[in-house]
Amino acid sequence: MNTRIDKLITAGLILYVVAVFIFVFAPIITSMIFSFNSDRFASIPLGSFTLHWYETVYNDPDVWDAVQTSIIVAVSVGILSTFIGFCTAYTDYRYSFRFKNGYLVLALLPPTIPLIIIALAMLAWFARIGASGQIWSVVIAHTVLCSPFAMAVIRLRLQQIDLDLEPAAWNLGASEWVAMRYVIVPFCKPAIVAAMCLTMAVSFDEFVVAWFVSGLNKTVPVIILEILQGNVDPQINAIGTFVFVTSMTLVVIAQLLVTLRSPKRSST
Template identity: 75%
Template sequence: MLYLAIVFAFVFAPIITSMIFSFNSDRFPTVPLGEFTTHWYETAFSRPEVWEAMQNSLIVALTAATLSTALGFATAYTDYRYNFRFKSAYIALALLPPTIPLVIMGLAMLAWLARLGISGTLTGIIIAHTVMAAPFAMAICRLRLSQMDPALEAAAWNLGASQWRAMRSVVVPFCLPAIVSAFCLTAAVSFDEFVVAWFVSGLNKTVPVVILEILQGNVDPQINAIGTFVFLTSMTLVVVAQLLITRRRKA
């Protein structure tokens, strides 16, 4: 038990530290703490580039989440419903991206998007994030589909519904909680991702890329302020996703 507490303390120490120091008046954090201040939030949020990055992050996260959820759902449904040759290769193709180190994804994406003429644009970041987040969406949708009785869809067909109709009025409603939670999780993944975004972003930076660039400068408590803000945003998304998953378990 004590051991468990120590391990958890280690895992959470940096998260809690950054929250505490985001309200601490001393520039160079020491013990004992200085006074309580919201100064770092004020400076961070008075910078136009932070706002711009916020906007970029939001656009990228929402678009990438939409695309990767759609892609993930289609793939999960294919895996659930059909059997075909090379299916295991198909599934491997779908799940492979997270195993490639981020730095390598960044390099490959940069080179490829530069060839297509869209490196340095938000479109480029959206594409990269969709590739990286889609496997998570697929996993979540697949889990939900495996709880669905195959007879349900068949029953709709027997009652004269077309495949499309059955999809619209049976499969999608059944999977809706999973689809929403996949959307939230992939948005959170994209909102947090900085390595690939850093490689391909150019001047259109997202929030984590701005953090990275501040970090390359000096000790700066603004990072704690922005980081705490990003943390709260992501956590809201994750908690919403988690609530949807647990609610569907009870249902």
């Protein structure tokens, strides 16, 4: 084979991958740069370095309210959706039953439906059952959206468990509940924490459904959306950078927990 052409193709492909990564990260890096830029209307060349936009955000009580709402929502969603995800993953791991395929479709369907449709459906439904505009309307809606992610993360962990481990506990006299408490849950612990971080990050970032159902309890992304709709100003970059750092912290923790092998396997 003509190795020189081969090398050229490989070099071209590497450049191409770099270009794709530049495209993917350009907007993220741009927003970080502009969050420190003094000009009100973003243009090239840049103005001078400033923390003005961070100060504006810091002194804005609306943003603080939103941060508070977002945190309450994210934590509640993290706990609820991880619980539902765990139950579902365990059911899928342990049992087979009639309509199991239907059960799994129900478990994994939400992310395949456009958010705008879910948002409208939830808005109408919550108005109907008298649950609209509350902080927990957002919690309920986000839990629906997030539990499939939790389920997937925990199911992957259960994939690695030795199939004889649970029956061994039963044979040694443990009830199903005791085996769950001392075998399954400890084994799944890293995945459970990872699922919590992941679902919190998803909830922290979601704006379509939150915008429709939150009423006056705006979350941070809803504030961003409202700034975008009104007088666009670089505050948005400062808030965005803050959201980015928060979500990334959660994602990195999740990633570390999933990839790092726990040194002692199921300690009890």
